[in-house]
Amino acid sequence: MLRLALILHIFIGSTLAGGGVIAALVMGGNSGLMLLAAALVGFLIAFPVSWKVAQALYARPFKSSQA
Numbered sequence: 001m002l003r004l005a006l007i008l009h010i011f012i013g014s015t016l017a018g019g020g021v022i023a024a025l026v027m028g029g030n031s032g033l034m035l036l037a038a039a040l041v042g043f044l045i046a047f048p049v050s051w052k053v054a055q056a057l058y059a060r061p062f063k064s065s066q067a
Contacts, residue, residue, distance in 0.1 A: 004057065017039040
C-alpha cells in the first residue's frame, strides 16, 4: 500500500501545492518565500491525504469485469 500511496502523492501533492500557490497569489502574496511556503504546505498535506485515498482503494472489494 505504501507504493500506491507514493504514486498517488505525485498527483495529489502537485495538485495541492499548485492550489496553495494559487491561493497565495490571490491573497496578494508576491514574495518568493510566501509562494514557497504555500507550495510546501500543500506538499506536506498531501501525505495523509494520499494515505487515506490508498486505504480507501485497498478497502474496495474487487469485481471482475469478465461476463
